Amino acid sequence: MTHYYYIASDKKLGLGNGTLDFVPTDYSIPGFDYPVQLEVLSLEKDWELMALLQYIRNHTVPHNY
Numbered sequence: 001m002t003h004y005y006y007i008a009s010d011k012k013l014g015l016g017n018g019t020l021d022f023v024p025t026d027y028s029i030p031g032f033d034y035p036v037q038l039e040v041l042s043l044e045k046d047w048e049l050m051a052l053l054q055y056i057r058n059h060t061v062p063h064n065y
Contacts, residue, residue, distance in 0.1 A: 005052070007038040013059060019051045 006027070007013065015022045020040050027036035043049050 002042050005040045005043060006036045007040075007056070008032060008034040008036045009059070010034045011059065011063065013037045016051075016055050020048060020055065 006025070008029075010033070015024070015038075020043075023039045023041075025036050025039045029036060040052065043052060
């Protein structure tokens with residue numbers, strides 16, 4: 001089974017360090033405040049989920065939310 005993960009943000013997101021296969025997108029979902037910027041497919045292994053968590057942390061920590 002294929003799972004799609006979408007990441008939306010009000011800040012510009014980079015494509016990471018190549019650990020995960022991000023695809024840039026420009027989806028706009030009605031009701032969402034921010035545009036979907038990245039798509040990633042089928043995170044099936046533990047290390048892939050940890051890499052996604054680290055990517056999100058790296059982008060959010062500097063903004064002190």
